[in-house]
Amino acid sequence: MSQNDVIYPVSGADLKIEHCINRELSWLEFNQRVLDEAVCPDNPIFERMKFLSIAASNLDEFFMIRVASLWEQVDADYDKKDIAGMNARQQIAAITARVRVMVKRMYEILRKEILPTLESEHIRVKSEKDLTNKQREFLDRYFEEQVYPVLTPMAVDSRRPFPLILNRSLNLGLLIEEDDEEPSFATVQVPSGLDRVVRLPEDDGISVMLLEQVIARNIDKLFPGRRVLCCHAYRITRNADLSLDEDDAEDLLQEIEKRLRQRRWGFAVRLEIDYRADARLVKVLEDALELEVGDAYPIHGPINLDFFMKHLYALPGFEKLKYPPYNPGMLHLEEGETLFDHIRSGDFMLYHPYESFEPVVRFVRMAARDPKVLAIKQTLYRVSGESPIIAALAEAADAGKQVTVLLELKARFDEENNIHWGRRLERAGAHVIYGMAGLKTHSKITLVVRSEPGGIRRYVHLATGNYNDVTAKIYTDHGMFTCDEAIGSDASAFFNMLTGFSELPPLKKLVSAPRDLRGRFLTMIERETKNARRGRKAEIFAKMNALVDDGIIAALYRASAAGVRIKLIVRGICCLRPGIPGVSENIEVRSIVGRFLEHSRIYRFENDGNSEIYLSSADWMPRNLDRRVELLFPVERAELRASLEETLKIQWADNTKAWRLFQDGHYEHVPRGDQKPVGAQETLMRKYRK
Numbered sequence: 001m002s003q004n005d006v007i008y009p010v011s012g013a014d015l016k017i018e019h020c021i022n023r024e025l026s027w028l029e030f031n032q033r034v035l036d037e038a039v040c041p042d043n044p045i046f047e048r049m050k051f052l053s054i055a056a057s058n059l060d061e062f063f064m065i066r067v068a069s070l071w072e073q074v075d076a077d078y079d080k081k082d083i084a085g086m087n088a089r090q091q092i093a094a095i096t097a098r099v100r101v102m103v104k105r106m107y108e109i110l111r112k113e114i115l116p117t118l119e120s121e122h123i124r125v126k127s128e129k130d131l132t133n134k135q136r137e138f139l140d141r142y143f144e145e146q147v148y149p150v151l152t153p154m155a156v157d158s159r160r161p162f163p164l165i166l167n168r169s170l171n172l173g174l175l176i177e178e179d180d181e182e183p184s185f186a187t188v189q190v191p192s193g194l195d196r197v198v199r200l201p202e203d204d205g206i207s208v209m210l211l212e213q214v215i216a217r218n219i220d221k222l223f224p225g226r227r228v229l230c231c232h233a234y235r236i237t238r239n240a241d242l243s244l245d246e247d248d249a250e251d252l253l254q255e256i257e258k259r260l261r262q263r264r265w266g267f268a269v270r271l272e273i274d275y276r277a278d279a280r281l282v283k284v285l286e287d288a289l290e291l292e293v294g295d296a297y298p299i300h301g302p303i304n305l306d307f308f309m310k311h312l313y314a315l316p317g318f319e320k321l322k323y324p325p326y327n328p329g330m331l332h333l334e335e336g337e338t339l340f341d342h343i344r345s346g347d348f349m350l351y352h353p354y355e356s357f358e359p360v361v362r363f364v365r366m367a368a369r370d371p372k373v374l375a376i377k378q379t380l381y382r383v384s385g386e387s388p389i390i391a392a393l394a395e396a397a398d399a400g401k402q403v404t405v406l407l408e409l410k411a412r413f414d415e416e417n418n419i420h421w422g423r424r425l426e427r428a429g430a431h432v433i434y435g436m437a438g439l440k441t442h443s444k445i446t447l448v449v450r451s452e453p454g455g456i457r458r459y460v461h462l463a464t465g466n467y468n469d470v471t472a473k474i475y476t477d478h479g480m481f482t483c484d485e486a487i488g489s490d491a492s493a494f495f496n497m498l499t500g501f502s503e504l505p506p507l508k509k510l511v512s513a514p515r516d517l518r519g520r521f522l523t524m525i526e527r528e529t530k531n532a533r534r535g536r537k538a539e540i541f542a543k544m545n546a547l548v549d550d551g552i553i554a555a556l557y558r559a560s561a562a563g564v565r566i567k568l569i570v571r572g573i574c575c576l577r578p579g580i581p582g583v584s585e586n587i588e589v590r591s592i593v594g595r596f597l598e599h600s601r602i603y604r605f606e607n608d609g610n611s612e613i614y615l616s617s618a619d620w621m622p623r624n625l626d627r628r629v630e631l632l633f634p635v636e637r638a639e640l641r642a643s644l645e646e647t648l649k650i651q652w653a654d655n656t657k658a659w660r661l662f663q664d665g666h667y668e669h670v671p672r673g674d675q676k677p678v679g680a681q682e683t684l685m686r687k688y689r690k
Helices: 023-036 045-075 088-120 133-150 211-216 252-265 279-289 307-312 339-344 358-369 388-398 415-428 485-499 517-533 550-561 622-626 638-652 680-689
Strands: 123-125 154-156 170-176 184-189 197-200 206-210 228-238 268-274 296-299 348-352 373-380 402-407 431-433 445-452 455-463 475-482 511-513 539-544 565-570 587-592 602-605 612-616 628-634 658-661 667-669
Touching: 023 045, 023 088, 023 667, 045 088, 045 228, 045 268, 045 307, 088 123, 088 296, 133 197, 133 206, 133 211, 170 211, 170 279, 197 211, 197 307, 206 211, 206 307, 211 228, 228 279, 268 279, 279 296, 339 358, 339 455, 339 475, 348 638, 358 373, 358 388, 358 445, 358 455, 358 475, 373 388, 373 485, 388 402, 388 415, 402 415, 402 485, 415 431, 431 485, 445 485, 455 485, 485 628, 511 517, 511 622, 517 539, 517 550, 517 602, 517 622, 517 628, 539 638, 550 565, 550 587, 565 638, 587 638, 602 638, 612 638, 622 628, 638 680
Parallel strands: 123 206, 268 296, 373 402, 402 431, 539 565, 565 587
Antiparallel strands: 154 184, 170 184, 170 228, 197 206, 228 268, 348 475, 373 445, 445 455, 455 475, 511 628, 539 602, 587 658, 602 612, 612 628, 658 667
């Protein structure tokens, strides 16, 4: 095939299904890479325990959102196929088969790797048969004094219907013997207000028992005079997506508050139950929850592994079983120099968590306290529970400054937190906008307007990640400070569009979605394609969280067929198949999963030797390009461009935590061969620590 052959139109409308990977199956492969970190011998045991817990938590959200969405399509008789040629029911079948294998592997790792290694460190998760007499006596007292008064056994019969089971609550299901009749069903919710991990008296090390086991060993006390035939733990996962008809919602804030209450009672999509459970008990639950065959998953161990992170990981005195602490690099200012002075001296960039997030907080706090600052405008998507950013904005509003915040209410699973912060800011006197109709505002931008001797100057911070001081310690993200006049003008126009009725005018340097971002990406990919055909330098090197968009995939295939060398670092979902002869043979895809969550979005285009490099809040997904307010911004200062290019090279050289995607959709570790081990995150930690 010649380099001048065109494989696909840029639209992606004719993208061949055999050239694409299903989104959901690709996500499951990402979760498998997370799970594989739980068995990596290079990781300390507490970190391996953490990765196991994260993989299980990821599955919860996957079922609550993605699987629930597929079931809604089935119920609506929506039979449209995805880019890989699968309809909703086919996807569910494939997901079920893959998740069964994954869950089996998770609990093998727990039983054969995690628990034995913890025990070797004198941390024991005990079962009934392992208890000493002293521990049994302790548990009997603990149950009577602390647990029994809280429990509410709920029987089901003709007068008492099946109770509503809370989403992701842990429960015990029972069968109670009846004279000459089928056994009756009862359920007991494990109290969420009590610690799930019960510390036992122990002379050597730490021993714990899970609360549901403490209740199970005393279950007869809840049903005196009745014979309990079986008692097993179970948990259900419900649809937790918030489907809003914003056109009919008179008040978005009130509508989301109402939907948050309803989230606990969405339809059931998964049942997890002890693998030893009586088949009759499983059948009762399946029928009551209206589950289909395959929706019940037998669990060979404790259901819901989040107790590892909530309780065991936080145990004091076991720092040697975790990653060594990392102290991020700090921004250096000359004596007497302020952050505003430093920004005026030239654009500069921070790379979290390798560099501290503190200057970002300081930027907002300093603006709040500076009498020369007239206005602060900021977009917020996810913020921490005790956000210093929010505190600084409230302080600025209290001081009489004009503070405008677009706080996205539709940030999934952060809705309640954002409502709380929005009301606090409003009480302080800030102008709060709760998102835009039909769109999520996902951009990361702060604008500070300051009166200076030469006139008004605008200081801008742009980032790839959230204004969240907690996740900034574990998510890798880039942020850039600038007082470039063109970017400042664009920032003002952008905020005017968010808060008013004005159309967004043509921007000088920033590129926004949903209006222009898709077109700009396709234009830059097409430019590389034309350069390759003309024998000029052509390369695309991009890093992102997900690659799903069919139009982008089609354009990349077209570029590859023209001879463009394409390197992609895609942490999670990737629907593109690399290495297809004549289609994607010039594309290579890698994924890095390690100590930090790779989150930066970096886009580099060779442009015949005049390379351009951009940072963005957006991935190459339809939602980012078409249904979200996003920003792409250029990095123009030579030192910053060089730093980003070095970062991409370091990550591409990783041969310890990097995985390579193959044409059939499976991943393998990047082969090391005779090369010395290179870990990108460790290399970057060393670099920024200096």
